[in-house]
Amino acid sequence: MPLLDKRASVLSHILTLVILLANMLLPKTGVAQETLDIGLLIANKSQRSAYHQLAVQFEKAYPNITINYIVQDDKHYKHAIDTWLQQETGPDVLYWQAGNRLKKMAASNLIEPLDTLWLEQRWGEDFPLDIQHTLRYNQRIYALPYAFYQxxxxxxxxxxxxxxxxxxxxxxxxxxxxxxxxxxxxxxxxxxxxxxxxxxxxxxxxxxxxxxxxxxxxxxxxxxxxxxxxxxxxxxxxxxxxxxxxxxxxxxxxxxxxxxxxxxxxxxxxxxxxxxxxxxxxxxxxxxxxxxxxxxxxxxxxxxxxTPIEVFMIPKNAQHKESARLFLTFVGQHKVQTKLNLALGYDSPYLYATAHRLYPVDSSAPVGQRHGVIAQYFDRDTxxxxxxxxxxxxxxxxxxxxxxxxxxxxxxxxxxxxxxxx
CATH class of the missing domain: 3.40.190.10 (Periplasmic binding protein-like II)
Structure with missing residues (x-):
């Protein structure tokens, strides 16, 4: 065999091995790597740690998706979210608050309705009706609740x-x-x-x-x-x-x-x-x-x-809506919510995540199953x-x-x- 042919054969074998090795190392889902931008309002170190652990859990379950948190304090977040929602492109998932504030954004057509996702995940059976009521506008549902406090x-x-x-x-x-x-x-x-x-x-x-x-x-x-x-x-x-x-x-x-x-x-x-x-x-x-x-x-x-309720929602201008839905699906699991809220110091609205005693001295006061038994807070409701x-x-x-x-x-x-x- 001529020398050039031998070299070509060796190079071909090397290239084949490189391709095989690359295929072994690539994620097996066949989905391209992407970054999911998530806007977060964080008030303290314990919250920062809690959301970091959530990202680690999610990335382990979905290795093709990297979480990138865009973190703001209370004052700056509430200004930034208006800007993000009005831009041509914005974050893929946003933290927000149930009630009037959420419904104003739904009325302005700034966020995605999530009725299909709720039906697919059967969340209507998993979250109390009074909490679902705070997420609805014109009979459509616009967010996933993941935490509440009393x-x-x-x-x-x-x-x-x-x-x-x-x-x-x-x-x-x-x-x-x-x-x-x-x-x-x-x-x-x-x-x-x-x-x-x-x-x-x-x-x-x-x-x-x-x-x-x-x-x-x-x-x-x-x-x-x-x-x-x-x-x-x-x-x-x-x-x-x-x-x-x-x-x-x-x-x-x-x-x-x-x-x-x-x-x-x-x-x-x-x-x-x-x-x-x-x-x-x-x-x-x-x-x-x-x-x-x-x-x-x-x-x-x-x-x-x-009973203020914390939610995740998907903006209309999100770039990775399918991955955003995967994130909400992940956070919608009761075990994930339980672990997250233990770190946050809140409670999960998921029916099977906690005992749901609103007041420790009153075991007869669970989160209600009726429509409209809870208020959010003055600054969230008006x-x-x-x-x-x-x-x-x-x-x-x-x-x-x-x-x-x-x-x-x-x-x-x-x-x-x-x-x-x-």
């Missing part, structure tokens, strides 16, 4: 025990607890005022307990004036707490996290927060910090609850402009207790906000 009142167990105080279930009992704490020189309630937003939980709960969910949702949608006598009743009830000096509002110097030591050190008896606070409660104190649902004001009124101005007015109310001024200013804010585009 709101209630944190207190120090050993303090209540030392004063022979029981967890109050009614508003009258709650006022009695406040009076007993005040008599011992302990501020009954502390509200972190630096960022102000947690103030709205008091308004939401008082309105839900006094006027019910239907009225609350109409108010959030701008259909009822804040000068309505039923809203005035809410502020009058709130005013009583302020007039009796049951509330400490930390104004500029403390946020809700920095107000938690008020509870540890018996400076204050109670604070109203979401269960996201669990990650911020000192490990040395966690066994001594209890949690109970917001008390009942009217015996005939159902106990509607603040117009953005109304939320921003409304929280500012409510924070001011804690220092003035001026019902007339608060309701008239809120009404002005409602008229401005709902005359604007969404």
């Amino acid at each position: 709101w209630g009142i944190y207190y120090k167990k050993s303090l209540f025990s030392s004063l022979n105080l029981s967890v109050p279930e009614t508003w009258d009992a709650f006022l009695e607890v406040c009076a007993a704490l005040k008599q011992k020189g302990i501020n009954p309630i502390v509200i972190g005022g630096k960022d102000s937003w947690s103030v709205a939980a008091w308004f939401d709960y008082l309105n839900l307990r006094i006027n019910g969910l239907d009225f609350h949702q109409q108010l959030m949608n701008g259909a009822i004036p804040y000068t309505d006598k039923r809203v005035v009743q809410v502020f009058n009830t709130w005013k009583k707490l302020i007039d009796l000096k049951y509330v400490v509002f930390t104004v500029d110097n403390k946020n809700w996290q920095e107000a938690l030591p008020y509870i540890y050190h018996d400076i204050a008896g109670m604070t109203l927060l979401g269960t996201f606070a669990k990650h911020h409660i000192s490990n040395l104190r966690s066994d001594d910090i209890g949690f109970f649902r917001f008390p009942q004001l009217k015996s005939h009124m159902p106990l509607y609850e603040e 117009h953005k402009a109304m939320s921003l101005k409304g929280i500012e007015i409510m924070a001011e109310f804690l220092t003035t207790a001026d019902v007339s001024r608060a309701t008239s200013e809120l009404e002005k804010a409602r008229l401005r906000a709902f005359s604007q585009a969404p």
Whole structure:
């Protein structure tokens, strides 16, 4: 055989071996490698770690897809998401929040309806109807719920025990607890005022307990004036707490996290927060910090609850929609949700992921199966402009207790906000 022919034969064998080796190393699915861009709102290190582990799990299941998180804090994310959705191309999956905020995006045709995916995965059997209700617009469903947290009142167990105080279930009992704490020189309630937003939980709960969910949702949608006598009743009830000096509002110097030591050190008896606070409660104190649902004001009124729901959605301008659906399918598994929420400090909305006790002291209060028994939160349920101005007015109310001024200013804010585009 001529020398050139021998060299050609050797090169051919080498090339064949290279091709065989490459085929062995390539993913066997035959799908080209791609990057899935996912927008995330992350508030702390534990959340960052939780989502990192989710990406590792997903990439192990789908080795042809790489997760690229686009991470923002709360303030910047809510600005960025509007930009992303309006661009010609945007991220493939976005974190967002159920309720009014999600439905506004669906109404603007900015996100993909997911009815087919829900049918394929039979998620209608896996998630409570009241949670599904928060994801629907015009009878179509637009997101996958993967986490929720509850709101209630944190207190120090050993303090209540030392004063022979029981967890109050009614508003009258709650006022009695406040009076007993005040008599011992302990501020009954502390509200972190630096960022102000947690103030709205008091308004939401008082309105839900006094006027019910239907009225609350109409108010959030701008259909009822804040000068309505039923809203005035809410502020009058709130005013009583302020007039009796049951509330400490930390104004500029403390946020809700920095107000938690008020509870540890018996400076204050109670604070109203979401269960996201669990990650911020000192490990040395966690066994001594209890949690109970917001008390009942009217015996005939159902106990509607603040239950903010976290979701993933697919933008209309996503570039990898099939891979995005794979990601949602993966996150829609109950084992994945359970593991993720354990790290986040939240609960999974999946029916089989957790015991679903909204309130540890009340085993009879599971996430409901009926339509519309939960609210999201003031800033999630109403117009953005109304939320921003409304929280500012409510924070001011804690220092003035001026019902007339608060309701008239809120009404002005409602008229401005709902005359604007969404």
